[in-house]
Amino acid sequence: MVKKYVLVSGGVISGIGKGIIASSTGLLLKTRGLKVTSIKIDPYLNIDAGTLSPLDHGEVFVLNDGGEVDLDLGNYERYLDVTLTRANNITTGKIYRDVIERERKGDYLGKTVQVVPHITNAIQDWVERVATIPVDDSGEEPDVCIIELGGTVGDIESAPFVEAMRQFQFRVGHENFALIHTKPTQASIRDLRGLGLSPDLIACRCEKTGLDEGIRDKISMFCHVRPEQVLAVRDCNSVYHVPELLKDQGLIDFLWKRLNIDTTITISRNLQLKGTDMWKRWNDLTTSQDRLHDSDKVVIALVGKYTNLQDSYASVVKALEHATLAARKKLSIQWIEATDLEAETRVTHPVKYHEAWHSLCAAQGILVPGGFGSRGTEGKIAAAKWAREQKIPYLGICLGLQIAVIEFARHICNIPEANSIELDEQTTMPVVIYMPEISKTHLGGTMRLGLRPTEFQEGSETTSVLRKLYGGGSTVLERHRHRYEVNPELIEKFEEKGMKFVGKDETGQRMEIIELPDHPYFVGVQYHPELLTRPLKPSPPFLGLILAAANGLEQHLAMLPGYVLEQ
CATH class of the missing domain: 3.40.50.300 (P-loop containing nucleotide triphosphate hydrolases)
Structure with missing residues (x-):
């Protein structure tokens, strides 16, 4: 060929x-x-x-x-x-x-x-x-x-x-x-x-x-x-x-002739039609983006530890862009360095501290992405607490889910010493633990990696917002990258206090999705949904965050087939 x-x-x-x-x-x-x-x-x-x-x-x-x-x-x-x-x-x-x-x-x-x-x-x-x-x-x-x-x-x-x-x-x-x-x-x-x-x-x-x-x-x-x-x-x-x-300047026509495609490659009529449809939808996407105004703006606070290099969160930004385009909104990201939200910064750099908290309080939605290490985690916990208490839409990804669980354990389950083994190896109350099958001596390629299934739990058909956003099915496939997990021995205690673990892995032992029912949108996922986002197919967890931040989630859910959602 x-x-x-x-x-x-x-x-x-x-x-x-x-x-x-x-x-x-x-x-x-x-x-x-x-x-x-x-x-x-x-x-x-x-x-x-x-x-x-x-x-x-x-x-x-x-x-x-x-x-x-x-x-x-x-x-x-x-x-x-x-x-x-x-x-x-x-x-x-x-x-x-x-x-x-x-x-x-x-x-x-x-x-x-x-x-x-x-x-x-x-x-x-x-x-x-x-x-x-x-x-x-x-x-x-x-x-x-x-x-x-x-x-x-x-x-x-x-x-x-x-x-x-x-x-x-x-x-x-x-x-x-x-x-x-x-x-x-x-x-x-x-x-x-x-x-x-x-x-x-x-x-x-x-x-x-x-x-x-x-x-x-x-x-x-x-x-x-x-x-x-x-x-x-x-x-x-x-x-x-x-x-x-590039198309307007003749790139495709030049390559077509330069590579002699017409006489060396047979293109099926079906693929030609698919390509035409793809280009039409791409043009519709860019056209709709150009028509957005400041009145369509939705402000999302991204609380991370690598905000000095925004390429560190490239896929997260793309997922937010795709979701806002699908929701016909204009994205505005407030980049917040997690350490700037911490009490120590209030003493050492008070201006940074107040500016960070002003940005967080002004945001319509809060996102805590994945990451490693202890730096900035107390600031992320503070952001999750603010989102939970003030009913601000929240999405936690990987570490962001674990942060939300630690915050919930400390302030709702009355476990003030709750922490993660990753953040404090000597913690007396590890609510996030090292996965037993993961190597502790080799770093390269030793995490839980790649595409894996998440099973929505029985009864979540009418209670889970995220399940509805995914289309109502019982299983979703998303990509993972993590070494730590929520301690399965504490799940019953968390659920008694109102945190719902609506998604678990195929064994039923590893927590994959959390939701707080009495909240406009409080979701944490152990996987990385940003890795499967597409411009023409936005990631459901990100779409939910944007819609909730723009007060359009309920309307969107009501338009989905078979909508029934009990609170």
Whole structure:
């Protein structure tokens, strides 16, 4: 089967532009009826992103198979509405581990193992192998593979991958390989061409006015492409407009001809219709977003410990965006560093303390996302207490669920010493404990990871708001990433005081969903619903938070089939 490859590289600092360009290109190809997959190459030595600090690298994105990968794979899944695997994220660590394991087994027959050809061949083999993995329920191989080369052209770390891609263009053939270069500089283009790769398209970030003809001609001349091969990615209200900008400038038509798609790939009529419908719904999404006004604004306080780098919560932000778009609202996030809500900060930094509490009190909804470690947890507990007592819609994710349980135990169940083993190993009242099957000595890939079922409990059909938001079924599949769980020995005590554990795992022993009935919306989930959100299919827990914050939840629930909800 003929396979097409589109490589996206970058000319300046890593992390700017490539992911959105790659995702948008894949989306445009899919709207024309092609089956598309994506690969992210990260040239660091880590095996995966699981042990990287969010403050250093941004969010760790978790896949169905439990792979802990770069956050750009979240962009690919959301834009393309596909399911990727851990193999779709290539790292230097993975490649070297693969080659070294083969060398130890004697696969190289005594040869000296070198970067060229053994490492570069391993990279090419990996790309070709992953490009054949189906990404949807059809079981069919993709037609096109979008490859994002992380890092910057010219970096030492990226050199083996650039050389592998130079060889790869000849392995697959000129008409099956195209290169888009973002953020070009004269030096980066010179370096790229000197390494044997010539861009087919240049994507330039620019101001709202776009590129004037003189600048486009100059870039064309120095980058060795025609003017129509220079694309302007101007500033716009939302990244969801980028596919439209690229389409209007002829990106899809250029790739169609450059990759000779008409004569080498057969596209079914069904996929063409699906692609057309997908593009229509995408346009409707961006159009409705442009029509929103300040009067449609809903303010959500995001209380976290990594707020200095907002990429740490990339999927959470996307889930909030998707939910507000579905609710026809305009999102405003108040970023609150959890430590600023704590009593100690009132003494050491009183201005920060009062500003943080002012933001929290002014918010229409409160969200406590996942995280690790003890820093800021007392501030998060204070936020959960405020939400519970003041009837402010609350959503707790992973640690956010555990925070809500600790707060409830302290102030409703009269257990002032209640805490988590993670936060205080010496606590005398552990309401959150280490899961018995989890390793305490190895960090990488040892958590409870990936897609797992949550079973709604008997009787929740008429009492659970979240079950109604999920469509009323008895089981939901969501992605997990955690080492700790609510202590099952204390569940009866919590439920006697009014906290409802409406969702549990398939064994019935692990708590997955909490709700407080006498509250506009107080929900905690042990899983990470933000990892399965889509622009056209918002995550139900996030949609519930936004609707409750905008006073539209009851109306929305009443419109759902078979609505019956007892308080």
